[in-house]
Amino acid sequence: MNPDHISLHNKQFEPYLSATQLATAIQELATRLTQDYAGKTPLLVAVLNGSFMFVADLMKGLKFDCEVSFIKVASYQGTSSTGSVKEVLGLSEDIKDRHVIIVEDIVDTGHTMRMLLDTLAAKQPASLEVATLFMKPECLQHELSIRYVGLSIPNDFIVGYGLDYDGLGRNYPDVYKAV
Template identity: 40%
Template sequence: MTSTEPREGGLLDRIDRVVVSTEEIQEAVAAMGARISADYADRKPVLVGVLTGVVLFMADLLRSISIPVAVDFMAISHYGPESSSGTVRIVKDLDLPITGRHVLFVEDVIDTGLSLAYLLRTLRTRQPASIQVAVLFDRPYRRLIDVPLAYRGLELPDEFVVGYGLDSASYFRNLPLVATLKPGARKP
């Protein structure tokens, strides 16, 4: 595992406060992986993630799952007045067919639920045998639409945070923890 000791000029010296430690993330991911392994033991699921934020979580989750799984990714873009509530467009679709397959949709974070609800509706038109959601970070106080979560890791506070897939202008995703940034540190 990567060291979390601050280095001169490194990302960690821009952190104001750790919100979720590396250890807390590892424990949540391991517990979720064990549950998924038990729940999907005889189903060979397809895990679907949305790029780019899910990359770290997906990699660690895959390592914690002890059953055969297939993996695929989608990418989306938002446009409209506010990116979190604007229109969603799929810019990279699945490569694997999911008809008749058990799909586990893996997300790093869920906020309003609007993008996730859209993607779930889209995937359901492809007639999977089942579709469930696994999310590492939840912000239920921001939810505008209810989306059932089969697997939920940790709740984040209502503040701007970065790390472990969460970014600021595409930076800080590679932090091994979740933290607030010092004033003026949102861009390296």
């Protein structure tokens, strides 16, 4: 499945990043995390829905014991952030004194990540880091120190590899950008 263009709802998308490029970026992140978390057993907190493919592939490359949990937050409507974040499904594990890595598909405005970092930091983890597949530095509206970034990208609206446009497009193994 690698069409030249895809159409979702009322938008057209063109190829942007191949599955091979994504796999390379994810493996590089897995290697860095493996070095930094050797001898530790962190909890990966994957942010649904967008990160499900990323966290699955990332975990395959990790060479240490870890656990995974999922949380669901919503801040997007259509192609833009609503600016407010609503926690939908929360974390049930006790993270006090645990090493926690938030696994996110994309950080753009930073609203969701700021809320998650503040919420989880209040639970007193031993450490708290973020691993994101995509980062849009020019969109950030919050001071965030994100240590693990797969790919920095411009402010293009993208779909595929877990990212969607109003529910569609997550199933594509490649990433497409709106034209």
